[in-house]
Amino acid sequence: MSTFTDANKKFQKELNSGTAALVLLSILARADEPMYGYRIAKFMEVDEENVPMMKQGALYPVLRSLEGSGLLESHVDPSVSGPPRRYYKITESGLEILKSWSKIWDQTKSFVDGILKGKADV
Amino acid sequence: MCKDVNEYLAKLKKELEGCDSALLQDALSDAEGHLRMALEEALSGKPKLSETEVIVSLIEKYGSPKEIASAYRAIESRTSPTLAVSRTKKTQSSWARFFGVLTEPKAWGAFFYMLLSFITGLVFGGWALFAGLISLCTLVFIIGIPLFGLFLLSIRGIALLEGRIVEALLGIRMPRRSLFLDSNLSWKDMFMALIKESYTWKALLYAVLQFPLGLIYSLGILFLFATSLSFIGSPVLELVFHIPLDLFGDDVFTPVWFLPIVCIAGFFLLPLTFHLARWVGKVHGKYAKSMLVRA
Numbered sequence: 567m568s569t570f571t572d573a574n575k576k577f578q579k580e581l582n583s584g585t586a587a588l589v590l591l592s593i594l595a596r597a598d599e600p601m602y603g604y605r606i607a608k609f610m611e612v613d614e615e616n617v618p619m620m621k622q623g624a625l626y627p628v629l630r631s632l633e634g635s636g637l638l639e640s641h642v643d644p645s646v647s648g649p650p651r652r653y654y655k656i657t658e659s660g661l662e663i664l665k666s667w668s669k670i671w672d673q674t675k676s677f678v679d680g681i682l683k684g685k686a687d688v
Numbered sequence: 689m690c691k692d693v694n695e696y697l698a699k700l701k702k703e704l705e706g707c708d709s710a711l712l713q714d715a716l717s718d719a720e721g722h723l724r725m726a727l728e729e730a731l732s733g734k735p736k737l738s739e740t741e742v743i744v745s746l747i748e749k750y751g752s753p754k755e756i757a758s759a760y761r762a763i764e765s766r767t768s769p770t771l772a773v774s775r776t777k778k779t780q781s782s783w784a785r786f787f788g789v790l791t792e793p794k795a796w797g798a799f800f801y802m803l804l805s806f807i808t809g810l811v812f813g814g815w816a817l818f819a820g821l822i823s824l825c826t827l828v829f830i831i832g833i834p835l836f837g838l839f840l841l842s843i844r845g846i847a848l849l850e851g852r853i854v855e856a857l858l859g860i861r862m863p864r865r866s867l868f869l870d871s872n873l874s875w876k877d878m879f880m881a882l883i884k885e886s887y888t889w890k891a892l893l894y895a896v897l898q899f900p901l902g903l904i905y906s907l908g909i910l911f912l913f914a915t916s917l918s919f920i921g922s923p924v925l926e927l928v929f930h931i932p933l934d935l936f937g938d939d940v941f942t943p944v945w946f947l948p949i950v951c952i953a954g955f956f957l958l959p960l961t962f963h964l965a966r967w968v969g970k971v972h973g974k975y976a977k978s979m980l981v982r983a
Contacts, residue, residue, distance in 0.1 A: 583762065603718065604725045611749070621751030626718040627763035630864060651721070 582620045586628045588671060589619070591637060591656060591664040600641070600653035603629060629654055637663055690747055691740045693723045703757035708764070709981045710851075713863040715760045722750060787959050794859055795962040798969025799913075801857040802905040808853065809902015812846050816895035837879045840888050847891035847980045850898070854980075860973035863981060887982040894979040905968065912961040919954025923947045 593606055601609070606629075607622040632638045637660035644650045656664070690696040697716055704712045723746060730742045751759070789795045823839040826832030851862035882888050918925070918933065922942060925931040932939040933950075942950055 604722050607722070607749075621755055621759070622722065622749050623719060623751040623756040624759035626722070627715075627760045630714065631763045 578620075582624070585671075586620055586624070587632055587637075588664070588667050590625065590628055590632060591660055591667070594638065594654055594656040595661060595664055600655040602651040602653050604651070606654075632660070636660075690743060692743060693720060693727065693739070696723065696743070696747060696753060699753040700756060703753045704760065707757075707761065708861050709977070710861045710863045711760060711764050713982055715756065717863075719750070719756065723747075726750070786963075789959050789962045789966060792962075792966070794969070795966040797857040797859060798965040799909060799962060801853070801969055801972075802909040802965055804853070804857070804906075805898065805902035806906030807902075808850065809898040809900075809906070812850065812895040813897070813899025813902065815846065816843060816892055817899065820892070820896075833879065834875070837875075837882060840882045840892070843888065843892045843895055846895050847887075850894070850976065851980050854973055854976045858969045858973040858976075860977055862977065885982070890979045894976070901972075905972075909961065909965055909968075912957065912964070916954045916957035916961055919950050919957060922950045922954070 589610070590606065593609060594601060603626055607625055610619065610622075610625075629638065629640075633640055633654070637657060638654050639657050640652050640654045642650050642652050690699060697720055700719055701712065701716060704715055723743075726746045726749075727739060727742065730746065731737055731739070750756070819839050819842070823832065823836040826835050848863065852864070854860055855862040855864075922933060926933070926941055926947065927944075932941045934940075
């Protein structure tokens, strides 16, 4: 049982490492205004079904990495009730990359679905 | 199992042992910010609940220290600082390595850092010295205490900004997140926390020292750069435009037979200048890291 759960976790982790950036870019592209990490995490909590895609804390290094690559930009604003918040916004190059990654995602999804649903003969 | 945010942070710090100190500071800052926000939301309107009672479910969502440390390590291994480029190939000849420095982004980054340090040194050092002295003088009045606290906070802001410049131009990983003080603390406790933390004083010392260092770096590198360019251009400047070399205020025309030697010396001095800039950048980056990173 434990091996089974570990294998699931490992598979989920490997999937996340590739898709987290795509998901974050997509959320920020749809957002009307810049969002901070905690709000993005809460949004994903509402949006997700069944199993959480990834731990909330794992979002932050991905956000940082996307910012480092110029796909996101950020600014810090003080908060009345707590620590200062870092607000993230998608950049022009982030939007372009999102388009191209979405295409790659569609192709991958359709390929994997095709195999899983047995559309092609082995 | 963690009983509160501080215990979680201590465990995360332990899990990230051996990692870059700037990464550690960022990870702790992200976790503290997130968990305190989540805690505040969870406890709002429920005065009977304690931090210990809700922290378990919050950590379950945020991720255990082990999981989060692993996420930071994984991402960091794929993200390098802006100018941290691959090392010079060892197969290159020593001549190629000597002149190749002119094509190295790291050397140019260090060169621009040294030039820019004229302005940053004046602004940061000037602010640290004059605003520091003024706020120290006002400490005899009651209003002086919050003023001095604000001054120390501004020094932390300067430390973060200088860190960003160091990372962008020198390619040394520096903190990307600001430090914040626990908003649950009283003003007095926040002030004491600022005073007690060695990081505040190291950042202040760094800002003050940037004043002389900035002048030395910028004037030194500018002198070497201008000298090498004037040496390289001396045959054209002297023979075609009749502009003499300016040697410490004296206008000197170089003997014609000596001009090729001066020109060649300029071609050697230029890469030497960039080697020096790269070396200074490396040493200064280590020094900045030791002074401006808290964790």
